[in-house]
Amino acid sequence: MELPTTDADPLAGRRVLLHVSGGIAAVKVPELITRLRRAGALVRVTMSPGAQAFLRPVTLQALSGAPVATRLLDPGGEPPELAAHGMSHLTLGAWAEVQLVVPATASMLARLATGLADEIVSGTALACPAPLIVAPAMEGAMWRHPATVDNVASLRARGAQVVGPVRGRLASGREDSGRLAPLEEILAAVRRALGPGGPAPAPDGDLAGWVVVVTAGGTREPIDPVRYLGNRSSGKMGWALAAECLRRQAQVVLVTAAPPPPPRAGLRVLQVETAAEMLAAVRSVLGGARCVLMAAAVADYRVAAPSPHKRKREAEPAPVLTLVPTVDVLAAVVAERPPGCLVVGFAAETEAVLEHARRKLARKGVDLLVANQVSGEGSAMGGDQAAVTLLSPDGTERPLDRRPKAAVARAIVDAVVAAGPAGPAAGSRARE
Numbered sequence: 001m002e003l004p005t006t007d008a009d010p011l012a013g014r015r016v017l018l019h020v021s022g023g024i025a026a027v028k029v030p031e032l033i034t035r036l037r038r039a040g041a042l043v044r045v046t047m048s049p050g051a052q053a054f055l056r057p058v059t060l061q062a063l064s065g066a067p068v069a070t071r072l073l074d075p076g077g078e079p080p081e082l083a084a085h086g087m088s089h090l091t092l093g094a095w096a097e098v099q100l101v102v103p104a105t106a107s108m109l110a111r112l113a114t115g116l117a118d119e120i121v122s123g124t125a126l127a128c129p130a131p132l133i134v135a136p137a138m139e140g141a142m143w144r145h146p147a148t149v150d151n152v153a154s155l156r157a158r159g160a161q162v163v164g165p166v167r168g169r170l171a172s173g174r175e176d177s178g179r180l181a182p183l184e185e186i187l188a189a190v191r192r193a194l195g196p197g198g199p200a201p202a203p204d205g206d207l208a209g210w211v212v213v214v215t216a217g218g219t220r221e222p223i224d225p226v227r228y229l230g231n232r233s234s235g236k237m238g239w240a241l242a243a244e245c246l247r248r249q250a251q252v253v254l255v256t257a258a259p260p261p262p263p264r265a266g267l268r269v270l271q272v273e274t275a276a277e278m279l280a281a282v283r284s285v286l287g288g289a290r291c292v293l294m295a296a297a298v299a300d301y302r303v304a305a306p307s308p309h310k311r312k313r314e315a316e317p318a319p320v321l322t323l324v325p326t327v328d329v330l331a332a333v334v335a336e337r338p339p340g341c342l343v344v345g346f347a348a349e350t351e352a353v354l355e356h357a358r359r360k361l362a363r364k365g366v367d368l369l370v371a372n373q374v375s376g377e378g379s380a381m382g383g384d385q386a387a388v389t390l391l392s393p394d395g396t397e398r399p400l401d402r403r404p405k406a407a408v409a410r411a412i413v414d415a416v417v418a419a420g421p422a423g424p425a426a427g428s429r430a431r432e
């Protein structure tokens with residue numbers, strides 16, 4: 001069954017802490033992570049020593065897009081955007097909106113029930129105030145043992161949700177109760193925990209400490225001192241992105257060719273006119289950027305030799321403008337960005353939107369491409385609403401139906417957060 005991927009999914013943008021303990025059912029964890037992420041969740045993983053006997057942390061690191069915590073007091077297990085002070089059980093515990101233990105072995109249930117924090121999974125679970133979901137998996141005899149029954153009862157009494165186990169073939173080859181619940185049931189429990197009546201949505205401060213550069217508006221390329229080549233971009237999408245990042249406590253540099261928005265705390269505005277000025281302004285702040293959102297409609301051509309004086313109507317013969325390509329701001333940003341900096345491009349298309357966007361995604365080397373239709377009824381250009389598709393390099397395409405640009409901005413920023421920092425090879429890949 002294909003999972004829903006619209007942002008109505010209660011998992012979209014939510015912070016899910018997945019604890020893995022050491023049973024053979026751990027082999028199902030890679031698929032679980034993939035499905036959580038496909039639904040838009042941010043996933044961080046801890047692995048007990050037993051889990052590491054079944055699965056390599058690097059596998060779950062690759063799938064979750066973040067370092068995996070494998071030991072208590074392990075600085076390497078902290079995602080870089082969280083405080084790196086070697087206390088991953090505390091930082092991850094404070095980060096999570098929901099935590100789940102999959103699979104939960106008999107010994108992990110005992111640790112959780114008694115509060116024994118002697119390794120990373122139980123230590124983090126104890127430090128984490130978020131709702132707890134456990135999905136036990138073990139041999140039937142262990143599941144029925146009074147010790148396990150008591151442990152599960154005390155976890156339930158403290159509010160933990162217990163999903164499964166179900167009856168089926170076990171590691172011993174026997175048919176019995178003790179098989180990990182189907183992933184659909186585990187995902188349904190996570191959605192319930194995060195849905196209405198569940199914990200509060202993500203706080204507004206998840207971009208605290210980020211510097212985000214946003215480009216906005218349509219550049220203007222001079223023909224003479226009073227005339228220019230321009231486009232219909234209003235700058236509204238860029239402003240919406242800037243506002244969303246400010247709401248989430250980023251420092252924002254808005255490089256805009258449209259009129260500036262009113263001043264706001266945390267917002268720095270660099271007013272530009274041409275593509276060349278936009279590039280110079282972006283370059284001046286790129287070094288400290290954690291993310292660049294390129295919503296500007298940058299002119300593709302400029303007049304080769306703008307007239308220093310206003311061209312006169314009666315000029316004979318009528319002037320013919322020679323155009324030359326402008327700088328590609330986005331290409332320069334992709335090539336010059338600092339390590340970890342994510343770059344989001346926009347593709348304004350009038351026809352065959354997705355085909356053009358797919359090619360642009362590959363050509364531009366961006367981490368996310370936002371494709372939108374800019375002709376006909378409901379064009380995003382100049383309007384207050386947009387219907388866009390978010391395209392990722394892994395082939396994911398997420399259509400967002402028509403909605404206010406503020407809601408589009410929120411989905412884009414959620415996708416940026418979910419993507420995690422760009423890999424170290426990102427810049428060099430773009431230069432190849």
Ligand code: CTP
Nearest residue numbers: 294296298299326327328329330345346347348
């Ligand atoms: N862009 C840019 N500099 C340019 C042209 C475009 O930085 N000179 C950026 C835009 O800000 C946008 C992305 O590139 O994020 C795609 O812009 P778009 O105009 O859709 O693509 P082009 O590369 O210009 O391709 P085409 O005009 O052929 O569709």
